[in-house]
Amino acid sequence: MMKIKNIGVLTSGGDAPGMNACIRAVTRAAIYEGWKVYGIYRGWEGLITGNIKELTTESVSNTIQRGGTILKTARSDEFRTPEGRAKAMENVKKFAIDALIVIGGNGSLAGAQALASEYDLPVIGLPGTIDNDLYGTDSTIGYDTALNTIMECVDKIRDTATSHDRIFFIEVMGRDAGFLAQNSAIASGAEAAIIPEDNTDIDQLASFIGRGIRKSKNSSIVLVSEKDGGAMHYAERMRKEYPEYNVKVSILGHLQRGGTPTAMDRILASRLGVASIEALKEGQRNVMIGIKNDQIVYVPISRAIKLDKPIDKELRNVLNVLSI
Numbered sequence: 001m002m003k004i005k006n007i008g009v010l011t012s013g014g015d016a017p018g019m020n021a022c023i024r025a026v027t028r029a030a031i032y033e034g035w036k037v038y039g040i041y042r043g044w045e046g047l048i049t050g051n052i053k054e055l056t057t058e059s060v061s062n063t064i065q066r067g068g069t070i071l072k073t074a075r076s077d078e079f080r081t082p083e084g085r086a087k088a089m090e091n092v093k094k095f096a097i098d099a100l101i102v103i104g105g106n107g108s109l110a111g112a113q114a115l116a117s118e119y120d121l122p123v124i125g126l127p128g129t130i131d132n133d134l135y136g137t138d139s140t141i142g143y144d145t146a147l148n149t150i151m152e153c154v155d156k157i158r159d160t161a162t163s164h165d166r167i168f169f170i171e172v173m174g175r176d177a178g179f180l181a182q183n184s185a186i187a188s189g190a191e192a193a194i195i196p197e198d199n200t201d202i203d204q205l206a207s208f209i210g211r212g213i214r215k216s217k218n219s220s221i222v223l224v225s226e227k228d229g230g231a232m233h234y235a236e237r238m239r240k241e242y243p244e245y246n247v248k249v250s251i252l253g254h255l256q257r258g259g260t261p262t263a264m265d266r267i268l269a270s271r272l273g274v275a276s277i278e279a280l281k282e283g284q285r286n287v288m289i290g291i292k293n294d295q296i297v298y299v300p301i302s303r304a305i306k307l308d309k310p311i312d313k314e315l316r317n318v319l320n321v322l323s324i
């Protein structure tokens, strides 16, 4: 088994609350083993340009509670090319980096997979995205915080929705996955969630909302994943086909990505960070580390990025039953 002396760590793609807690855990756990840690700034782009500095235990002090990422992040088009990855490898060699820890979502781990398949470099992926869309882990770093942020926003919107007897379509992030919309809908007592995993019939939704209003509800909240035109699209259709409804739209946007991480995210990030160093010690490579049923698991990166993580049917049912 190869002896590790130096590792590199980077965050890539959309930032997520808890990434700093994870960088801190990776750094401290590696230093605990006597390894040197290089922070790679601005994601894959920093590996290409050589924006790399050593991290010490002090570099990560006072960061566990901070949102964003102290290593900064970027979405790098150049790294998608073999030439870009070859440039990145020159810096891996220059800094004598023996293994790489990549904290990010689907796109970032796809980059890790591409690099690992072309070069003999052990790579460990850690799931960091508010979208929670990585297969093989129950939760991703940042998801719980984003969920709580959305819930607080929806609670506030409900005050005004109720006062004016309005229907609100609230758009949330999640790109191709409905976890944020689906589970923030449950947490905030919303009437429905429109998610990419389901086909939503607007007439069914309108008659469901109408039934609620006739019964007793004077306002309705529908969470909508940003895909396919998002909230604006559904609100326009509802206004056109049901002009009697007072329909409003609220797009939460990037506020969902910021803020101080919840305890759940800090603990998850700390566990995954420490586990990444344990994995390297065991000789693991090209795996994403996840947590399933409260146990650390290793998932080949190729599976984590390829397989779809399904939305639990039981949770869909909870929303349906409770929103009558």
Ligand code: F6P
Pocket: 014, 105, 129, 130, 131, 173, 174, 175, 226, 257
């Ligand atoms: O992947 C995280 C995420 O926040 C998605 O939910 C969203 O679609 C995307 O990033 C937005 O990316 P950007 O900040 O680059 O516009």
